[in-house]
Amino acid sequence: MHLGMDNPEELAKCFSGWRRDTEYYRLLDTDPVRLFSVKAFQKDFEANLEKKSYDDYLFTIHTLKDDRLIGFIWLGGIDWNHGNGWVGIGLGEREYWGKGYGTDAMRVVLGFAFTELNLHRVSLNVFAYNPRAIRSYEKAGFQHEGRLRKLICRDGQRTDDVWMGILGEEWFKQQES
Amino acid sequence: MTASLFQGELVRLTMDNPETLAKAFSRWGRDSEYIRLMDGGAERMFSAKIIQSWIEKDFEKDVGQDFFFVIHTLESDHLLGFVSLFGIDWNHGNSWVGIGLGERECWGKGYGTDAMQVVLRYAFTELNLHRVTLGVFEYNPRAIRSYEKAGFVHEGRVRKELLKDGQRWDALEMGILRDEWRGGEKGRLI
Amino acid sequence: MDIQTQLFEGQLICLAPIDHEKDPEIESKWTHDPEYLRMLSAKPARPLSPAQIKKKYEAIEKEMDESRNTFYFTIRMRGDDRLVGFIKILWVEWTNGNGWVEEGIGDANDRGHGYGSEALRLVLRYAFAELNLFRLSVVIPEYNQTALHLFAKAGFVEEVRRREAYQRDGRYWDAIHLGLLREEWEVQVKEAAE
Numbered sequence: 420m421h422l423g424m425d426n427p428e429e430l431a432k433c434f435s436g437w438r439r440d441t442e443y444y445r446l447l448d449t450d451p452v453r454l455f456s457v458k459a460f461q462k463d464f465e466a467n468l469e470k471k472s473y474d475d476y477l478f479t480i481h482t483l484k485d486d487r488l489i490g491f492i493w494l495g496g497i498d499w500n501h502g503n504g505w506v507g508i509g510l511g512e513r514e515y516w517g518k519g520y521g522t523d524a525m526r527v528v529l530g531f532a533f534t535e536l537n538l539h540r541v542s543l544n545v546f547a548y549n550p551r552a553i554r555s556y557e558k559a560g561f562q563h564e565g566r567l568r569k570l571i572c573r574d575g576q577r578t579d580d581v582w583m584g585i586l587g588e589e590w591f592k593q594q595e596s
Numbered sequence: 597m598t599a600s601l602f603q604g605e606l607v608r609l610t611m612d613n614p615e616t617l618a619k620a621f622s623r624w625g626r627d628s629e630y631i632r633l634m635d636g637g638a639e640r641m642f643s644a645k646i647i648q649s650w651i652e653k654d655f656e657k658d659v660g661q662d663f664f665f666v667i668h669t670l671e672s673d674h675l676l677g678f679v680s681l682f683g684i685d686w687n688h689g690n691s692w693v694g695i696g697l698g699e700r701e702c703w704g705k706g707y708g709t710d711a712m713q714v715v716l717r718y719a720f721t722e723l724n725l726h727r728v729t730l731g732v733f734e735y736n737p738r739a740i741r742s743y744e745k746a747g748f749v750h751e752g753r754v755r756k757e758l759l760k761d762g763q764r765w766d767a768l769e770m771g772i773l774r775d776e777w778r779g780g781e782k783g784r785l786i
Numbered sequence: 787m788d789i790q791t792q793l794f795e796g797q798l799i800c801l802a803p804i805d806h807e808k809d810p811e812i813e814s815k816w817t818h819d820p821e822y823l824r825m826l827s828a829k830p831a832r833p834l835s836p837a838q839i840k841k842k843y844e845a846i847e848k849e850m851d852e853s854r855n856t857f858y859f860t861i862r863m864r865g866d867d868r869l870v871g872f873i874k875i876l877w878v879e880w881t882n883g884n885g886w887v888e889e890g891i892g893d894a895n896d897r898g899h900g901y902g903s904e905a906l907r908l909v910l911r912y913a914f915a916e917l918n919l920f921r922l923s924v925v926i927p928e929y930n931q932t933a934l935h936l937f938a939k940a941g942f943v944e945e946v947r948r949r950e951a952y953q954r955d956g957r958y959w960d961a962i963h964l965g966l967l968r969e970e971w972e973v974q975v976k977e978a979a980e
Contacts, residue, residue, distance in 0.1 A: 449882055536687045565945050721955045722831055
C-alpha cells in the first residue's frame with residue numbers, strides 16, 4: 420500500500436460509507452456508532468484543512484495495485500516536548516482485512532514517526548475483542564504496556580482496552596535485524 | 597527537581613495581564629534605541645490599545661508553537677522586558693529566541709544574561725529542544741557579549757544586511773546546542 | 787438512598803463552583819510554581835496571567851454546559867471558602883461508563899494536610915453514586931510519588947505503564963495509568979462502614 424491524501428470530497432464519501440459497517444466502527448472507536456452524511460464529513464474535513472494543525476497527521480491508505488482508497492491511518496496527539504505520539508488506523512474496506520495492509524501501513528507510519536518527526540515513542544490502544552489488530556501491532560513491534568480493565572461495554576459485555584507502545588530505539592533496532 | 601524552572605539569580609519569567617503588557621510595550625516602543633537594537637524593521641509606534649488587542653488575539657490562538665514570557669526582577673518585581681522562544685521546528689528540536697529589555701536603566705547589569713540562562717534551561721529541560729538560535733546586530737556589542745556569556749557560539753553573519761544612519765552593518769547568527777549548554781548553578785544537565 | 791449526606795461537603799474542605807472574581811489571581815500564582823504544573827500536566831509548564839486564567843474558567847464553564855461530559859470543581863476550605871485546589875472528572879464516555887480524574891492542590895503549603903484525599907473521596911462518591919460511572923481512570927507521571935500514593939490509598943490499581951512517555955530535566959519517566967472500578971469502590975465503602 421502507499422500513504423496519501425485525498426480531497427475532502429473523496430474522504431467524506433468513504434468515511435461516511437465505512438461508518439455503516441458497524442463491525443468496522445466498533446473495532447475502531449469506543450464512541451457509540453453514529454451515522455453522518457457525506458456533507459457533514461466533508462464540512463469537517465474542509466474545516467481541518469483550514470486549521471493547520473501541528474499535532475495531527477492524517478493519511479489515507481491506497482493499495483499499490485489499483486490505487487484504491489481502503490482506509491486511513493492517523494498519527495497525532497503529539498506531546499512534542501516529550502516526543503510522544505499516538506497512532507490510530509482503520510481499514511474501511513473489509514475485503515482488505517487480514518491481508519497485511521494494516522501492518523504495512525503501520526510500518527510506514529512508524530518510519531515517518533521516528534525518522535521524520537523524530538518522536539521518542541508511539542502509543543496506541545486497541546480493544547481486547549480485536550485480536551487481529553493486536554497481532555498486527557505486535558508484528559509491527561509494539562510492546563504490551565497494560566490494559567484499562569473493563570473499559571468497553573458493548574452488547575451487554577465488558578472488555579478491556581489494551582494499551583501498547585513502541586520506543587524509537589526499539590524500532591531502529593528492528594530495522595537493523 | 598523543579599524549584600527554579602522559571603527563576604534565575606536576578607530575574608524570574610512570568611506573565612502579566614494584557615493591559616499591563618500593552619502599556620509597557622507601547623512605552624518601550626518610544627525608545628528608538630531599544631527598538632533599533634531589537635528589531636531590524638523600520639520603527640513605527642503603536643498605541644497601548646492596539647497592542648493589547650494583538651496580545652489578546654495571540655493568547656486565544658496559542659497552539660504551543662511559541663513560548664512568550666515577561667521578565668521581572670526578583671528584587672523589586674519590576675517588569676523589565678520580555679523573552680520568547682518562537683518559530684519552533686519540533687521535529688528537528690530547533691527554536692529561535694528573542695529578548696528585549698525595555699527598561700534602559702536595567703541595561704548592562706546582567707539581567708539579560710540571567711534571563712537568557714533561565715530561558716535556555718527551559719528550552720533544554722522542559723521543551724527538550726536540541727538547539728536554540730538567535731539573531732543579533734553587529735552594532736549591539738553589549739548583547740553579543742551577553743549571548744557569548746550564556747554559551748552561544750558564533751555561526752555566521754549576513755554581511756551588510758542593515759542600513760541605518762547611512763552605514764551598513766552585519767546581522768549575526770549565533771546558536772547553542774543542548775550538548776554544549778551548561779545550565780544553572782550546578783553547571784550540568786540534571 | 788442517602789440524600790441527606792452532602793455530596794460536596796467534607797470535614798476540612800468542600801467542592802464548590804468557580805469564583806470568577808477571586809480565583810483567577812490565586813490560580814495565576816499556582817502557575818508560577820513549575821513543580822505544581824509539572825506534577826499535573828504533560829504540557830510545557832508556563833506561568834499564566836490572571837486574565838488568561840479568567841478566560842480559561844469561562845471556557846471550562848462553557849464546555850461543562852455544552853458537552854455535558856466534564857465536571858469541574860474548585861476545592862475550598864470549609865469556613866472561609868478559601869480556594870486551595872481543583873478536581874475534575876473529564877472525558878466521560880457515557881455509553882462505556884468511564885471518566886478520567888484530575889486533581890491539584892495549588893499552594894505547596896496546602897499540601898500534605900489531607901485536602902487532596904478528602905476531595906478525591908467526595909468525587910469518587912459523586913462519580914459512582916451520582917453519575918453512575920462504571921470506572922474511573924487517572925494518568926500520573928512516575929515522578930509524582932505523592933499523587934501515586936494518594937490514588938493508591940483511594941483504591942486505584944496500576945493498569946498501564948507507558949514507558950518513557952515524559953521527558954523532563956534530561957531524563958525519561960513513565961506515564962502510569964491507574965483505574966478504579968465501581969464494584970471495587972463499593973466494597974471499600976462497605977468495609978469502611980463496618
